[in-house]
Amino acid sequence: xxxxxxxxxxxxxxxxxxxxxxxxxxxxxxxxxxxxxxxxxxxxxxxxxxxxxxxxxxxxxxxxxxxxxxxxxxxxxxxxxxxxxxxxxxxxxxxxxxxxxxxxxxxxxxxxxxxxxxxxxxxxxxxxxxxxxxxxxxxxxxxxxxxxxxxxxxxxxxxxxxxxxxxxxxxxxxxxxxxxxxxxxxxxxxxxxxxxxxxxxxxxxxxxxxxxxxxxxxxxxxxxxxxxxxxxxxxxxxxxxxxxxxxxxxxxxxxxxxxxxxxxxxxxxxxxxxxxxxxxxxxx
Ligand code: 7PJ
Numbered sequence: 523x524x525x526x527x528x529x530x531x532x533x534x535x536x537x538x539x540x541x542x543x544x545x546x547x548x549x550x551x552x553x554x555x556x557x558x559x560x561x562x563x564x565x566x567x568x569x570x571x572x573x574x575x576x577x578x579x580x581x582x583x584x585x586x587x588x589x590x591x592x593x594x595x596x597x598x599x600x601x602x603x604x605x606x607x608x609x610x611x612x613x614x615x616x617x618x619x620x621x622x623x624x625x626x627x628x629x630x631x632x633x634x635x636x637x638x639x640x641x642x643x644x645x646x647x648x649x650x651x652x653x654x655x656x657x658x659x660x661x662x663x664x665x666x667x668x669x670x671x672x673x674x675x676x677x678x679x680x681x682x683x684x685x686x687x688x689x690x691x692x693x694x695x696x697x698x699x700x701x702x703x704x705x706x707x708x709x710x711x712x713x714x715x716x717x718x719x720x721x722x723x724x725x726x727x728x729x730x731x732x733x734x735x736x737x738x739x740x741x742x743x744x745x746x747x748x749x750x751x752x753x754x755x756x757x758x759x760x761x762x763x764x765x766x767x768x769x770x771x772x773x774x775x776x777x778x779x780x781x782x783x784x785x786x787x788x789x790x791x792x793x794x795x796x797x798x799x800x801x802x803x804x805x806x
Contacts, residue, residue, distance in 0.1 A: 530639030669718025
C-alpha cells in the first residue's frame with residue numbers, strides 16, 4: 523500500500539497518525555444533476571456551497587460540469603469549460619485540494635493550467651489524448667471503471683465475472699499510464715458504482731474492494747452517495763437517501779476505500795470520525 527497520494531499541491535496521507543478516510547465533496551456545476559440539479563446556478567451560490575463544505579470538514583472538492591446520470595446527454599466542450607473554469611479559479615486559494623470530474627482531455631489541460639490538484643475521470647483516461655493530457659503533471663488521477671457510456675450503461679449491464687473484468691480493466695489502464703511515465707503515487711482506483719452495474723454487480727464490487735487494494739497496491743475512491751442502488755435497497759427516493767448513503771460510506775471504508783465521494787459532507791465527516799475512532803488507519 524502507498525503511504526500517500528500525490529494530489530498536485532497536496533500530499534494526502536494514507537498511512538500513519540495523520541491518515542483517516544477522506545471525504546470528497548461533490549460540487550455540481552450543472553443545471554441537470556440528478557440529486558440537486560438546478561438549485562445552484564450563480565457563481566456566488568456555488569462558492570457559498572463550497573464554503574459550507576469546507577466548514578463541514580471536506581478534504582477534496584470535486585467540481586463537475588457535466589452530469590453523468592444514466593441517460594443524460596453529453597455537454598459540449600465549451601459549455602463544460604464555461605461552467606467549471608470560473609469555479610476552479612475562484613476556489614484556487616481555498617486551502618483544499620480541488621478535483622475536476624471530467625473525461626475530456628481539453629478540460630483536463632485547462633484545469634491543470636488553472637492549478638487543479640486531481641483529475642477524476644469516469645472513463646478511466648480512455649478518451650484519445652487523455653493520458654497525454656495528464657502525463658507530465660503531478661495532480662492526482664482517479665481511474666474509474668464504467669461499462670459502456672452514461673447514455674447506455676444501465677440498459678443491460680452484463681458481466682461473466684464482475685470482479686475479474688474490472689480487474690482486467692484496471693490492469694489495462696494502469697499499464698497504459700505506466701508506459702506514459704505516470705508515477706503510481708498519483709493514482710487512485712474506483713470501481714465505479716452504478717456505472718454499467720446492476721445491484722448485484724455493485725454489491726459484488728463493494729464486497730471485494732480489499733481485493734483491488736491488495737492486487738494493485740493503490741488506494742480506492744468510492745462514490746455511492748444517493749445512488750440508485752441505495753434506492754433499490756431502501757426503497758427511498760433520492761432526497762431520502764442520507765441514512766443509506768452514510769451506511770454505504772462506512773461499508774465502503776470497511777471494505778477498503780480511503781476516499782469517499784459524497785453530497786452530504788457534514789454528516790459523512792461525522793460518521794467517518796466515529797468510524798476512525800474505532801478503526802484508525804494502519805501505522806504503515
Ligand atoms: C462518480 C464519479 C463515482 C467517481 C460521479 C453521481 C454520478 N466519480 N462521478 N466515482 N459518480 N470517481 O455522483 O452519482 O462514483 S457522477
